[in-house]
Amino acid sequence: MGGAAMNADVTFLADTALAIVRAVPVTLGLFVASAIGASLLGGGLVAALTAGLAPVRGIARGWIFLFRGTPLLLQIFMVYYGLAALGPVRQGPFWPAFRDPLFCAGLAMTCCCSAYIAEVLRGALAAIPAGQIEAALACGMGRVTRLRLIVLPQMLRLALPAYGNELVMMVKSTSLASTITVLDVTGVAQQVIAHSYRTLDVFCLAAGVYLGLTGALTALLRWAERRLDPTVSDGAGEGASR
Incomplete structure (x- = not known):
C-alpha cells in the first residue's frame, strides 16, 4: 500500500x-512582450520629461504618478473588466484584442512597468556628469551623436542594475494574469489544485519554475553588467596581456 501510494x-x-512547464511559453511570452513595450514606453516618458514643453512634461508626470500609485492587479481588472465593458470598445475595431485576457494582462503590465522603468532611466540620465555633456558641446557634437556616443552608453550602464530588478519583478508579476483566466504557470497550477486539492505540492512546483526563470534572467543580467563595466573589461584585458 505504501509503495502504491x-x-x-x-x-x-x-x-x-x-503541465506547469508547458505553460512556461505563455509566461515568457507575456513577460517579453510587456518588457519590450514597457521599455519603449518608458524611454518615451523620459524623453517627455526632458522636453521643453510644460504640458508634455505634465502628461508624463501624471502617467508615472497614476501607474506607480495604483496596484497592478487593480490595473489588470480595470483593463479586462472595465475597458471591455465600455460601448465604444465593444463596438470598435479593437474589441477582438480587449476580449483576449492575455492581451489585457500585457497591456496593463506594459503601462504599469513603463512608469517604473521611466524613473529608473530618468535617474540614470541625471547621474551622467554634466561636464561630459559640456565637453561634447564644446567639441561640436550634434544632438544625435551626443546621444549615441555619450548619453545612451552611460545611461544603459548606470540603469542596468535597477532595470534588471524591474525585469525580475515583471517575471513574477506575470502570475497576476491568472486572475483573469490566463493559463500561465500560476493559472495551470490553480487548475490542478482545483481538481486535486493538493495546494502545497503544486505551488511548490510552480515556485520552482519561477525560481528557474528568475535565476536564468539574473544570470543574464549579471553577464550584461560585467560586459558593460569598463573596470572589469580593462582588468580582463590586462590579465590576458600578462
Missing part, C-alpha cells in the same frame, strides 16, 4: 510538473 504521488508530481 508513493508511486501515485510520483506520477502526480511528474504530470503536474509537465
